[in-house]
Each structure stands twice: as C-alpha cells, then as structure tokens.
Amino acid sequence: MRHIWPFSLVFLAATTHAQAPEATKEFTSEPTLTAEAMNTCLQASVVSAAETMTIRQLKEACQMLHDQQKSEEQQAKIKDAPPEVAQARETPLLKKRMTMEALNRSNRFMLTPHKRNYFFPVSYTRHPNTVPYRNNNSESLSTLSKTEAEFQLSIKILIHEDLFGDNGHLYLGYTNHSLWQVYNDTDSAPFRETDHQPEFILSFTNDWEILGFQNRLNEFSLTHQSNGLGGQLSRSWNRIMFNTVFERGNFAFALNPWYRIPEKEQRFPGDPHGDDNPDIEHYMGNFELNTAYQHKENIFNAMWRNNLESDNKGAVELGWSFPLSSNLRGQFKYFKGYGHSLIDYNTDMEIFALGIVFTDLF
Incomplete structure (x- = not known):
C-alpha cells in the first residue's frame, strides 16, 4: 500500500492489538465462521481461483472477510460505549485493504x-x-x-x-x-x-x-x-x-x-x-x-x-x-x-x- 504509492503509496497490511480487558469481552469476542458459511465462500471462490491457490489460503481469505464484517457490526454496537471499550475494539488500520487483496489473489480474473x-x-x-x-x-x-x-x-x-x-x-x-x-x-x-x-x-x-x-x-x-x-x-x-x-x-x-x-x-x-x-x-x-x-x-x-x-x-x-x-x-x-x-x-x-x-x- 502507494500512491502512496502512491504510494506510489501502497498500503496493504493488518495490525495486531493487545487482548481486550475482561470488561469488554462481550464486544471483543471473535465469532468463528460456521462450516456452512465457510463452504459457501469456498464454493464461490474455487471456480476462478488460480491453480497455485491452496485450500488453506482460500479458507484464510474467507475467515478474514468474515472477521472484517463482524468487526464492522461490533463497531456500530459500541459507538456510544466508554472510550476504553471502543479502543479495545478498533478495527486494525489496514485490515480491510489486506482482506481485499487476499481474496482478489484467489481470482485470476480480478483487477485489484x-x-x-x-x-x-x-x-x-x-x-x-x-x-x-x-x-x-x-x-x-x-x-x-x-x-x-x-x-x-x-x-x-x-x-x-x-x-x-x-x-x-x-x-x-x-x-x-x-x-x-x-x-x-x-x-x-x-x-x-x-x-x-x-x-x-x-x-x-x-x-x-x-x-x-x-x-x-x-x-x-x-x-x-x-x-x-x-x-x-x-x-x-x-x-x-x-x-x-x-x-x-x-x-x-x-x-x-x-x-x-x-x-x-x-x-x-x-x-x-x-x-x-x-x-x-x-x-x-x-x-x-x-x-x-x-x-x-x-x-x-x-x-x-x-x-x-x-x-x-x-x-x-x-x-x-x-x-x-x-x-x-x-x-x-x-x-x-x-x-x-x-x-x-x-x-x-x-x-x-x-x-x-x-x-x-x-
């Protein structure tokens, strides 16, 4: 991630945050992608996936997209929460961009x-x-x-x-x-x-x-x-x-x-x-x-x-x-x-x- 590239600022990454305090667990628990949802995502991606893409990589990309969607939903729930709770649930700065890149790599016809x-x-x-x-x-x-x-x-x-x-x-x-x-x-x-x-x-x-x-x-x-x-x-x-x-x-x-x-x-x-x-x-x-x-x-x-x-x-x-x-x-x-x-x-x-x-x- 250019333009700053441009970058050529190109910003493509995710960050990790410290585990949330006990008081914020109701906001910070990460739901696991169900087997049914995972299968649906895999079926949609595998048709156009590059030959070098492994099942593990496809699963990781599906899980990342799921986590991003849940994160956005939880952000909306805690909009009026105390500052320490909101801080614990901040979406990693570059996670959305990295998720998009990972999913696009599974589709050889995708322009990113x-x-x-x-x-x-x-x-x-x-x-x-x-x-x-x-x-x-x-x-x-x-x-x-x-x-x-x-x-x-x-x-x-x-x-x-x-x-x-x-x-x-x-x-x-x-x-x-x-x-x-x-x-x-x-x-x-x-x-x-x-x-x-x-x-x-x-x-x-x-x-x-x-x-x-x-x-x-x-x-x-x-x-x-x-x-x-x-x-x-x-x-x-x-x-x-x-x-x-x-x-x-x-x-x-x-x-x-x-x-x-x-x-x-x-x-x-x-x-x-x-x-x-x-x-x-x-x-x-x-x-x-x-x-x-x-x-x-x-x-x-x-x-x-x-x-x-x-x-x-x-x-x-x-x-x-x-x-x-x-x-x-x-x-x-x-x-x-x-x-x-x-x-x-x-x-x-x-x-x-x-x-x-x-x-x-x-």
Whole structure:
C-alpha cells in the first residue's frame, strides 16, 4: 500500500492489538465462521481461483472477510460505549485493504486497486503552466483555465503468487493520471496531460517489529512513467523503486526511494532516442515519504518528495478523505511543489482539489 504509492503509496497490511480487558469481552469476542458459511465462500471462490491457490489460503481469505464484517457490526454496537471499550475494539488500520487483496489473489480474473482511484471535478491553480505549449508553438492550450478536472485510475493484476515459498507475489500494475481542461471552452475542453505508469511489482508481506512499528510490506518495482507525447512535449523516465510500509495503531507510513535508469543525451531538441528530461531528479527528487492517520472514519495523509539538495526542490501534498456513502468518500487535496504531472515536473505549482475517492488508502 502507494500512491502512496502512491504510494506510489501502497498500503496493504493488518495490525495486531493487545487482548481486550475482561470488561469488554462481550464486544471483543471473535465469532468463528460456521462450516456452512465457510463452504459457501469456498464454493464461490474455487471456480476462478488460480491453480497455485491452496485450500488453506482460500479458507484464510474467507475467515478474514468474515472477521472484517463482524468487526464492522461490533463497531456500530459500541459507538456510544466508554472510550476504553471502543479502543479495545478498533478495527486494525489496514485490515480491510489486506482482506481485499487476499481474496482478489484467489481470482485470476480480478483487477485489484493499486494506488488511490479518484475523480476531482475541481482542481484549481492560480498560475497554470503554459510554457511547454508556447515553446511547442501549440495554439491550443496556449491559454489554460485555472480550474480543471483531475482523475486517476490505478489497478494491478496478479501474475504469479508465492514465488519464494509462501511469499513473494508478482504483479503488473498500471496507473493513469489525467488533467482535463473541461472548463476550457476556448480550446474545446482538451486533455492537456495524461501520464501513464506501467510497472512490474514484486511484493513481500512481513511482520517485523522495529521501534514499536510493524513492517508489513516490502516491494521492489521496475517502473516506466511517460506522458505518451512526442517531440518537445515528450516526458518520460524509468526507475527501479523500493517501497517499505510500516504501521503502528492508527498511523502508517511508507518510504519509497528510487534509482533512475540513465538514458543517453539528446542529439537535438525532441530527439525520440534521447533523454526528454535529464534534470527531472533535480525537481522530482529521489525518494517519497507517505504518511496516513485514521481518526474514526476520516483519513489524513501527507506526502513529502525531495532530493535532499541545498536548493530544496520537491513537493508536499496534504489530504483529507471522509465518508459520503457506504461506497464513496470525498477528498480534499492540497499540493505545493514540483512534479504534479510530468509536463509540469520543473514548475513550482500550488493546487487545491476537491472530489470523490473510489478506492482509498485502506
């Protein structure tokens, strides 16, 4: 679990809590999945399960889903209970996301959410970046609307499970981040930028404890990111990335450093065989730190991206998501710095966005 990935903040894990005190046993007992319910779940999953999926793994996934449903029911019962009772029955921060991942691995046809999936009908900046389009003698997009729509689609699919014993899952991921000038009637509401990020991800679950934090997930990925354009508007880079996720109570963070794979210099501006953006690390940095905190049904997150150089390029993002319905969440986002998109990688921007999140961090 990226976007913080993004993570590439990716948050995929569960935490364990101390046993509840005697006074709260009526709220904390964990019902066991009945044989009939287990058989029903297994019959529904086994038809499309991957060949490498064992019965034990399917049973564990069914039990996890059952526990999550019971946990939510009990949370509703103790909403007005004393604080110590409510604290004893807090749902583990990342349990829902981990349950979903485990069940999806049993279905070889399932596309799993990767980073956040969202749609912001309002994404506002006071100073749109028109320089790349003017330099390219583009009549369209030479005048940008300060308000546009922004959306992201991020999914992954399991390629191979348990490469190393009972751990090591290989995924193919894809993230699409688009900026749509939907309110720009002058230029017929074009998409001014669409960044594509395919990646191979090797994921390892973990249970190490370091200074009170549980290291739940470690990932290695080979990542390509490009805006799919040619000529002087082309932007792209390739990276080898590492992502490690830690959790403690209702707080989680992910550290995501990377190494850029070098490219040869361009022989002329717009050379398709040369480096489109040789200084991108100077602005986008070489690591990203994502943090998230859940308070009741609210999720607060922060991202810091930097290169640790003296001129302090990079970016900061702050977010707050909140429930709108049983399956939709609203989100407010503030972004300041470089790299909001690839076309804007070397431009300092300040952006306020408000919209809907379809799949959250957890």
